[in-house]
Amino acid sequence: MKIKRVSYFEANARARIAALVDEGSFAEFCPPELRHTSPHLARLDAPVAFDDGVVVGRATVAGQPVLLAAQEGKFNGGAVGEVHGAKIRGLLERAVQDKPAAVLLLVDSGGVRLHEANAGLIAISEIMRAVLAAQAAGIPVLALVGGSCGAFGGMGIVTRLCDEVLMSEEGRLGLSGPEVIETVKGVGEFDSRDRSLVWRVTGGKLRRALGEATALVDDDVASFRAGVEACLARPAPGRDAIDDLDVLLAAQDKLQRRRATLADARDGLDVWRSTGFPDPQAVPMLTAESFNQQLAVVQAEVRS
Amino acid sequence: MSDVAVFDRLFGAGGHTVEISGHLVRGGAQVAGRPVAVIGTWNAAAVDGDLALAVSAAVLQVVAEDAKAGATPRPIVFIADTQGQELSRREELLGLNGCFAHVARCVDLARRRGHPTLTLIHGEAVSGGFLAFGLVADRVCALPGAQVRVMDLRAMSRVTKIPLERLQGLAKDSPVFAPGADNYWRMGAVDELWPDTDEGWDERLAAALAAVASAPEGDRRAAIGAERGGRTLAEAVAAAVRDA
Numbered sequence: 001m002k003i004k005r006v007s008y009f010e011a012n013a014r015a016r017i018a019a020l021v022d023e024g025s026f027a028e029f030c031p032p033e034l035r036h037t038s039p040h041l042a043r044l045d046a047p048v049a050f051d052d053g054v055v056v057g058r059a060t061v062a063g064q065p066v067l068l069a070a071q072e073g074k075f076n077g078g079a080v081g082e083v084h085g086a087k088i089r090g091l092l093e094r095a096v097q098d099k100p101a102a103v104l105l106l107v108d109s110g111g112v113r114l115h116e117a118n119a120g121l122i123a124i125s126e127i128m129r130a131v132l133a134a135q136a137a138g139i140p141v142l143a144l145v146g147g148s149c150g151a152f153g154g155m156g157i158v159t160r161l162c163d164e165v166l167m168s169e170e171g172r173l174g175l176s177g178p179e180v181i182e183t184v185k186g187v188g189e190f191d192s193r194d195r196s197l198v199w200r201v202t203g204g205k206l207r208r209a210l211g212e213a214t215a216l217v218d219d220d221v222a223s224f225r226a227g228v229e230a231c232l233a234r235p236a237p238g239r240d241a242i243d244d245l246d247v248l249l250a251a252q253d254k255l256q257r258r259r260a261t262l263a264d265a266r267d268g269l270d271v272w273r274s275t276g277f278p279d280p281q282a283v284p285m286l287t288a289e290s291f292n293q294q295l296a297v298v299q300a301e302v303r304s
Numbered sequence: 305m306s307d308v309a310v311f312d313r314l315f316g317a318g319g320h321t322v323e324i325s326g327h328l329v330r331g332g333a334q335v336a337g338r339p340v341a342v343i344g345t346w347n348a349a350a351v352d353g354d355l356a357l358a359v360s361a362a363v364l365q366v367v368a369e370d371a372k373a374g375a376t377p378r379p380i381v382f383i384a385d386t387q388g389q390e391l392s393r394r395e396e397l398l399g400l401n402g403c404f405a406h407v408a409r410c411v412d413l414a415r416r417r418g419h420p421t422l423t424l425i426h427g428e429a430v431s432g433g434f435l436a437f438g439l440v441a442d443r444v445c446a447l448p449g450a451q452v453r454v455m456d457l458r459a460m461s462r463v464t465k466i467p468l469e470r471l472q473g474l475a476k477d478s479p480v481f482a483p484g485a486d487n488y489w490r491m492g493a494v495d496e497l498w499p500d501t502d503e504g505w506d507e508r509l510a511a512a513l514a515a516v517a518s519a520p521e522g523d524r525r526a527a528i529g530a531e532r533g534g535r536t537l538a539e540a541v542a543a544a545v546r547d548a
Contacts, residue, residue, distance in 0.1 A: 029548035036541055040480050044466070056545055082480070086526065086538040090545030097546070112431075114464045116480045117454035119535055121431065122493040122525060125439040126538075129523045132412045154435055160405035175401040175432055181391045183459045190393040201397050212399050244413050245371065249364055251406055252357065259353055259398060266394055 006221040008146040009170045013055045013070035016106055019221035020228070021059035021068070028057040029094075030087060038081050040116035049075045052083040056091045058100070062229045067095050070106035073149035079113030080155065085123020092130035095139045101232050102140045105162065110177060111153015124154030131161045140164070142231055144224050145171035145213070150202065152177045160212065166227040167204035167213040169288060174202045196284065200268030205283055205291055209268075209275045210258070216295075218288045276301060310426055310447070311342075313505045314381075327351075328358045329383045336510040341366040344383025344424075351433040352390035356403040359437055363410040367417055377418040379513050380411075382441055384425045386433030388455070404436035411440040420516040424509075425450040425485065425494070442516045444493060445508075446485035448500040453483030479534050490534025492525040 006019045017026055030036050032050035041048045053075035058067050069088045071078035080088075088105070095103045112120035131141050143162040145151045150172030151159040159165055159173060167173065178192035178201075191197060200206060207213040215230070217223040265271055272280035276298035283291065311322045315333035322331035322342050327349035331342045343362040349355055363380065370377050389400055415421055421441040428451040429438055438444065446452065454460075457475065461468040479487040488494040495515075498508060526542060529535030 029545045030541065034544075036537075036544075039537070043478075044474070082535060082538050083541050086541035087545050089526075089538075090542035093542065094546045110463070112454055114455065114460045115466075117460070118452075118482070118487055118491055118493075119480045119538070121435065121454050122439070122488070122491055122529070122535070123538065125435055125493070126523055126525060128408055128435070128440065129412075132409065133523075136412075136416065153432070156401035157404045157408070157432070157435060160399070160402040161409065173401070174396045174399075175389055175404065176391050176396060177463075178396075179462065180459050181393065181396070183462050184391050189391075190396075201393055206397070207399070210399060212402055244416075245364070245367060248360075248406075248410055248413055249368070251409075252361055252364060255353070255357055255403060255406060259357070262398060265397055268397065271397065 007219055008168060008221050008224055009148060009219050011221060012074055013072040013106065013108070016221055017055060017057075017059070017068065017070050020225050021061050021066070022063065026057055026059040028055060029091070030056065036083050036087070038083050038116065040081060040119065041076075044115050046115060052081065052087070053078060054084045054087050056087045058098070061225065061232060064101040064232050065098075066102050066104050067091050067098065067100045068104040068106065071108040071147070071155075073108035073147045076113055076115075078109035078147070078149045078155075079111060080109060080120045080123050080127075081113040081116040082119035082123060084113065085120060085127060089123065089126045089130045092127065092134045092141070095134045096137045099139065102142050102228075103134060104142050104144060104228060105158070106144045106147075107151040107155050107159050108147030108149045109151060109153070109155040110149050111155050121154065124158065127158050128154075128161060131158060135163065140231070142166065142228060144228070145173055145204070146219060146224065147171070150174070164214045164231045165207070165212060166215045166217055166224055166231075167207055168217055168219040168223070169199070169204040170219050171204045172199065172202040173207050173212065178202070197267070200284065203268070205286075206268040206271055208291070209271050209277075209295065216288050216292055223288070313502055314424075314509055316506060327355055330362055333381075335379070335506070335513060340379045340381050340513070342381050342383065345386050345433065346383070348385055348387040348428055349433065350388065350390040351386050351436065352392075352395055353398055353400050353403045356400070356407050356436060360407045360410040363407070363414055367414050367419065370419070371417070377414070379420040379422065379516070380414055381509075382421065382423040382437055384423050384429045384434060384438035385427035386430055387428060388430040389432035404432060407436040408440045411437050415442065420513055422512055422516055425452060427451070428453070431455055439493065442519060443495045443512055445496040445498060445512055446489070446494050447498050450485045451483060452485045452488045452494065487534065490529070490532045492527070492529030492532060492535055
């Protein structure tokens with residue numbers, strides 16, 4: 001069977017879902033016909049969307065039931081408003097009852113929708129609590145990051161709460177977007193128009209080298225699907241079997257050591273050098289496959 | 305400017321061991337005769353990775369100490385005073401969002417281990433710096449004069465492409481958009497707005513901690529926001545997805 005390549009970066013939210021899940025398995029909750037739009041955008045004479053920029057529903061992947069939310073980066077940068085955020089929170093709460101194999105968050109968002117900033121900030125906090133509650137109930141939550149808006153602001157925090165983060169090189173993950181930093185701190189701090197710099201500071205290869213992304217995949221939906229299938233094939237993280245305090249103490253130690261090891265780092269090149277890549281300058285040009293092979297080699301060398 | 309006299313008003317002069325180190329608040333106190341831990345940020349901190357990890361380390365220390373001693377889990381009183389996250393290329397490179405997620409996870413662990421968690425907003429609570437721990441707590445109280453908002457209006461203007469003047473005008477009357485602790489109260493994210501008096505803070509604090517202990521399980525902020533009329537859609541839409 002020949003599989004048509006669908007660029008994850010270029011596809012919209014619905015096309016990503018269609019190519020990600022088992023054919024015909026997707027059922028949407030609160031579909032556009034129900035017209036859950038944002039009254040706050042309407043008040044500002046801004047365009048509204050009948051799904052408020054996020055598609056939520058259930059499907060199967062390789063026969064396993066999942067709940068999923070896909071943010072539409074082409075609508076207001078995937079930003080989280082009251083309705084948009086409530087759909088994601090409701091999905092995560094539903095997971096505690098439905099007990100799917102996983103919740104998939106197809107994150108493509110600059111964070112809080114500033115047109116309804118307070119509602120968006122609170123919604124993100126509610127999503128954070130709901131992710132933690134789903135995980136506490138034993139449901140793995142996976143983030144997929146490969147869209148044009150990346151995962152920034154509060155959605156960058158939500159992404160880092162997830163059990164697994166699948167990224168393409170084109171995916172970007174952070175907190176404050178380069179444009180915001182440039183506006184406040186100046187172009188000398190962060191030149192947001194220097195696209196290669198932006199990718200070296202926020203992109204998938206940087207996040208994978210730091211261990212923040214758990215997999216780097218190619219920019220096609222089939223590669224993301226393969227990554228999801230690999231996650232689903234692993235046993236779910238046993239919340240009861242581990243002492244969370246010890247896990248968090250270890251995470252604390254890892255984060256502190258990273259900041260000490262990379263005290264002078266300002267660029268992804270510094271991170272790749274520190275990780276042990278033989279030619280850091282060449283890393284941006286590597287395919288995902290070559291990158292993963294080199295990373296496996298340098299990590300094996302560190303361990304030996 | 306943050307004022308250390310706030311701790312005397314909250315816990316009584318000499319009734320606490322709260323110390324300020326840079327932008328970190330750390331110490332202990334007695335509330336209604338029982339020990340509480342005090343952790344937070346100070347002087348409108350721009351929260352960077354070091355400060356976030358100092359907060360998470362303090363939370364983990366409290367959890368570990370009480371677990372080791374077999375003690376009743378102490379309430380944790382968070383002091384939130386932050387202008388938001390530190391804006392820098394270095395912090396982005398090193399994953400400041402991951403540090404914030406780690407803080408939230410530590411607060412969530414404390415909650416599940418039975419530590420009541422309460423945030424007192426002193427000064428300002430802005431955006432990412434507020435998301436990390438202030439908004440994760442069970443209950444949030446705004447002290448007199450507290451400011452709550454998302455983002456500098458100039459940066460907001462550039463991102464939304466809405467002229468600054470229009471944003472400034474809208475900010476005066478929109479609860480969903482405009483800065484202000486009272487707007488966050490209406491939307492269910494702030495539970496108490498403390499009146500502008502110096503008296504009775506100790507009693508208010510004791511009552512707030514008692515309210516945490518007796519609160520129902522789960523995140524009720526959207527339901528409260530609907531009851532108060534500040535956030536009319538969030539609970540209904542979440543329920544529609546839950547029950548679809």
